[in-house]
Structures are given as C-alpha cells and as structure tokens.
Amino acid sequence: MMHATPDQAITLLTHQLEQLHLQPEMAELLPPIMLWGPPGVGKSSVVRTVAERQDIEFIDIRLAQREPVDLRGLPVPDRERGVVDWLLAGEWPRDPESRGILLFDELTAADRSLQVAAYELILDRRLGDLYRLPPGWLVVGAGNRSEDRAVAQSFSSALANRFCHLSLAPDLESWSRWAAGEGLHPDVIAFLRFRPECFFDMEGSVEQGWPSPRSWARVAQSLAHGRALPAGVQALMIHGLVGQGAGTEFLAFREWALKLPDIPSMLAGKTPIQIPERADQRYAFCSGLAHALWKGLEIDALHEEIAQKRLARFFEISQALSADFATLALMDAMQGDTEMLQQTRTLALLGHPAFDAWSRQHGAVFHEHLMAQMGISLPEAGAQVPVVDLFGEEAP
Structure with missing residues (x-):
C-alpha cells in the first residue's frame, strides 16, 4: 500500500480547496478525502494546518462524541400541518460565500448508526431539503485502522467507495x-x-x-x-x-x-x-x-x-x-x-x-x-x- 507523508496530504487538500475557490461547481464532483493512520500521527493536525494556511474556517466534528440527532437535527412536530420538521444544529456553516474545511474526525470510532447519519452530509453535502453545505467547504474524514489497536468500526462499502483514501505515515523530516x-x-x-x-x-x-x-x-x-x-x-x-x-x-x-x-x-x-x-x-x-x-x-x-x-x-x-x-x-x-x-x-x-x-x-x-x-x-x-x-x- 502506498503511504502519504503529511506534506503530500497538505498538498492534495490545498489543491482541492483551490479548485473549490476557482470553480465552486466542482463541489459535487470532488471526492472527500479520508485520512487513515495510527493514533498520534497528526491526521487532524494536517487538516487544521491547511485551514490556517488558507486563512479559512475549520469545523472539527468528533463523531465518537456525538449522537445521530446532533447531525440530522431535532425532530419538531408541526401539529397544524401534521408533519415533523427538523431543527438543525447551529454549527453548520450558513454563509453561501464562506470557505472552510469540515472534518469528520474519529469517523471509524463511531458506531454504524452515527456513520449512517453522517453519510448524507459527507456524500451529498446536504441534510435533507433543509440544508446544503456551501460550495466553498471541503469535507474531510479521518480515522484509525483496525490494526492500530484503537477503537475502529468497519466502513460500509457505500461510504468507502465515495472517498479518496490516503494512508498517512509518520514522517520525521516534515515533522522536524x-x-x-x-x-x-x-x-x-x-x-x-x-x-x-x-x-x-x-x-x-x-x-x-x-x-x-x-x-x-x-x-x-x-x-x-x-x-x-x-x-x-x-x-x-x-x-x-x-x-x-x-x-x-x-x-x-x-x-x-x-x-x-x-x-x-x-x-x-x-x-x-x-x-x-x-x-x-x-x-x-x-x-x-x-x-x-x-x-x-x-x-x-x-x-x-x-x-x-x-x-x-x-x-x-x-x-x-x-x-x-x-x-x-x-x-x-x-x-x-x-x-x-x-x-x-x-x-x-x-x-x-x-x-x-x-x-x-x-x-x-x-x-x-x-x-x-x-x-x-x-x-x-x-x-x-x-x-x-x-x-x-x-x-x-
């Protein structure tokens, strides 16, 4: 298996952000990046570094610490219409002109119900008909592999097939x-x-x-x-x-x-x-x-x-x-x-x-x-x- 250094991951993420900035219509076409690697290798640090260098927003969603309702929103009944609406979390970016990175960290540590709740936003960049992620935002996932002796759930083939997977290896030169x-x-x-x-x-x-x-x-x-x-x-x-x-x-x-x-x-x-x-x-x-x-x-x-x-x-x-x-x-x-x-x-x-x-x-x-x-x-x-x-x- 080929491994990526932190510098290579930064280069690829920066390239995708530049594409989104120049061609917002690419938002639906660019595959989200999934960073794999052992604990402590710097997966989330790589993503944060890119956001800081580009001077854009950064939202870190730790899925293992969330409930499905945190992603999909709270159901609010409308008795007059006889329907249920969804009250979305305020952390999702609303400004259509904004730019940033949305990181789903610890993706493999989340149980299957949480992964399913994240599918729609990761794969389709939306939550039902109520919310759509602005085109200037890049979606990134990060998680540990099963051999890393960390909590890791298997990925469904549907989710895995939509990511561009990078296996991050520790690199002393770039770290130094x-x-x-x-x-x-x-x-x-x-x-x-x-x-x-x-x-x-x-x-x-x-x-x-x-x-x-x-x-x-x-x-x-x-x-x-x-x-x-x-x-x-x-x-x-x-x-x-x-x-x-x-x-x-x-x-x-x-x-x-x-x-x-x-x-x-x-x-x-x-x-x-x-x-x-x-x-x-x-x-x-x-x-x-x-x-x-x-x-x-x-x-x-x-x-x-x-x-x-x-x-x-x-x-x-x-x-x-x-x-x-x-x-x-x-x-x-x-x-x-x-x-x-x-x-x-x-x-x-x-x-x-x-x-x-x-x-x-x-x-x-x-x-x-x-x-x-x-x-x-x-x-x-x-x-x-x-x-x-x-x-x-x-x-x-």
Whole structure:
C-alpha cells in the first residue's frame, strides 16, 4: 500500500480547496478525502494546518462524541400541518460565500448508526431539503485502522467507495520542519534526528505513554513550560508521555546536550566558536543554533543592525560545520509558524551578504536537500540549478 507523508496530504487538500475557490461547481464532483493512520500521527493536525494556511474556517466534528440527532437535527412536530420538521444544529456553516474545511474526525470510532447519519452530509453535502453545505467547504474524514489497536468500526462499502483514501505515515523530516517553525524545544528535534527509530513506535505497550509525533510535540511543550520543575519530576513527565525506553534515551541525550557551549553568547560574538565533536551533540548544537537565532527578533527588525550582525555570526558558525550539519541548521532557521514569517526568514537568510560565501562552501548539499524536500528529481551531474528557481525571486 502506498503511504502519504503529511506534506503530500497538505498538498492534495490545498489543491482541492483551490479548485473549490476557482470553480465552486466542482463541489459535487470532488471526492472527500479520508485520512487513515495510527493514533498520534497528526491526521487532524494536517487538516487544521491547511485551514490556517488558507486563512479559512475549520469545523472539527468528533463523531465518537456525538449522537445521530446532533447531525440530522431535532425532530419538531408541526401539529397544524401534521408533519415533523427538523431543527438543525447551529454549527453548520450558513454563509453561501464562506470557505472552510469540515472534518469528520474519529469517523471509524463511531458506531454504524452515527456513520449512517453522517453519510448524507459527507456524500451529498446536504441534510435533507433543509440544508446544503456551501460550495466553498471541503469535507474531510479521518480515522484509525483496525490494526492500530484503537477503537475502529468497519466502513460500509457505500461510504468507502465515495472517498479518496490516503494512508498517512509518520514522517520525521516534515515533522522536524514543522516543529522548528513552531519554535518547539530544539532538544526534542535534535534527539529525533539522532535517533529516528524513537519517533514512532507502537511495538510495545500502547496502554500508557508511547512515542508518536503527537507525544513528542507534548514533550517539547512540557519542557518549555516546565523549566522550574525538579529534574526527577521532568523525567516522570517525559516517561509518561513517550514511555520508558524512548524517555530514558532522550534524557541521556539531553544530559549531553546541556553540556553544549553557550549558543546565544556565541551568536552575540561574546564567546569564540566551538563546534562539538560528538555526533549527538552536533545535532543538538544545530537545532539550538537555529532556535536561538531568532529569539527576541521581530519580523520588522530583521534588517536592523543587531539582526544583521546575528545573521552574519550564524553563517560564520555554520561555515565551521560540515555541509550536512550546516544545511540542517540553515533549513531549520528558515522555518516559521506562519507562511509570511517563513518567507521573511528565508529571504533574510538568503539575501544576507554572508550567504554567498556559505553557499560556495555548502551549496551543493543545501541544493540537494531542497530538491529532495520538494520532491524534485536531482539534475544530471554538471547541471546547474540556481537557488532563484526554488524561491521565485533573485537570490545572491
């Protein structure tokens, strides 16, 4: 079976939304997407990310927590006419010009009666004669597979045959870029790059904490907000989120990471450049370098003197790294939690005068990494593909 990465799922969902925006009449023709995957792989996060990037509405319907009447509406008798009308829920979008994503999450955890209640809206985009989903809304489903050791009901063939099914697989590369853009704790990103086997593992007990993209994101958030906790309590929290094995390895890794040179001081030019010798420490160093680069710098301050000096120092430090680690640091530094911020950071880095010397030293590996990330086949040996083609405007 083919599996989709989160980035590929985002690309397909974005494409469908763009089609709806340009051709509203396509609403009845586009098949709704059904995202399959184990718990914690980021199915609902993928859909939410698309809505945020497109700046459109997002409604998350957790079917396992609903009753059929929540979808179809309440029956209201009209004694004068001798009929029953339906009082629909107020959460369904009414504005015919509105745009958004309607996600039916935990679709496979709902019993058959709930699935049947959802059929009409998912398949026909309407509820009887009383309600029709505006054409600018995309319908998406998400659920766990039977082999995921999660609550999962079988799909009817009628419902299954109307979806475009995507099996979502955990992808460390796209998760790392997302985590760097969100400003998640760099130690977690660095550890998972060093030990990718710990990123996702359902082989052990899944009745308590176990490693998944979701649980590692929570580890990163917990570290950021739990600095004042005693080390023993932090260890209990980490083990509780990702399990004993992965938690122990991460804590051992972090013990070495805490012995790194003072990266903010190095970026400020107050201490000499020191590159760690151990591979695990280099992963931590690169993540910490990208994380510290933007700390305290606002978007409108990227061209001020302090920002330019810090960027120059960043390139000076990363030129002392091998090409693979230097590329890792630059790719992380280009990330942002919004598309505008990511573009601003990318242009600030590639437009800095020090990037030219950095590119002469590490450009081949950087280019190869970019092409692989974008799913573009590498050119034949000797062919030149300038950075300008990748970003849509002239780079130095």
